[in-house]
Amino acid sequence: DTGVSQDPRHKITKRGQNVTFRCDPISEHNRLYWYRQTLGQGPEFLTYFQNEAQLEKSRLLSDRFSAERPKGSFSTLEIQRTEQGDSAMYLCASSLLTGVGYTEAFFGQGTRLTVV
Amino acid sequence: AQRVTQPEKLLSVFKGAPVELKCNYSYSGSPELFWYVQYSRQRLQLLLRHISRESIKGFTADLNKGETSFHLKKPFAQEEDSAMYYCALSSNFGNEKLTFGTGTRLTIIP
8 A cells, every 4th residue: 555654553542551553654744633533523624734844733733742854854743741622533634845846645544543 | 813613523415415514714814625535444545635626536625715615525425435525724825834724524324
């Protein structure tokens, strides 16, 4: 599968623990996005990268959340001191921005986080 | 602030009947509008975007700036159209950050 891949697919953690998710975008894509989706809602934007630079963060991204894309390839999303309200599907997407526009965003299958 | 509203959480339509999924938006500039679809146990994928003006899988959507709507239509529903549909919006400044609606689950009754 040459699409966007996310790991793990499922994560169950105890409240207060730290978790880290990984996203591997489509190889030539320079933009990478993180979204969060809770039950009954559409995906909500968290943050995005242009290559290795994090260009925007949503107000949803509290200081317990941190995202990195160190070499402009894969990205990690870490949640520290997890809370039950962090339980959600975390989606990654990538796209290619060129001088004339951008491709559609391709989504991964997501990481489902359950905080118990 | 930008917002996308999909008023129907659930929609059931008989096979062969017309389908219309409603989407309204609010945005101060000139947005780009999209429809994304998620079939059972598959990832979210783009169905169509308004700037391409294409018909995909028989679906079309017209951007109506006066009514701030981007309704998705298909004249004859097929069973394989059963899925979750999300309307989404982004600014037209090259920032592809998407604002999604809450989605409509479409069920086609055989």
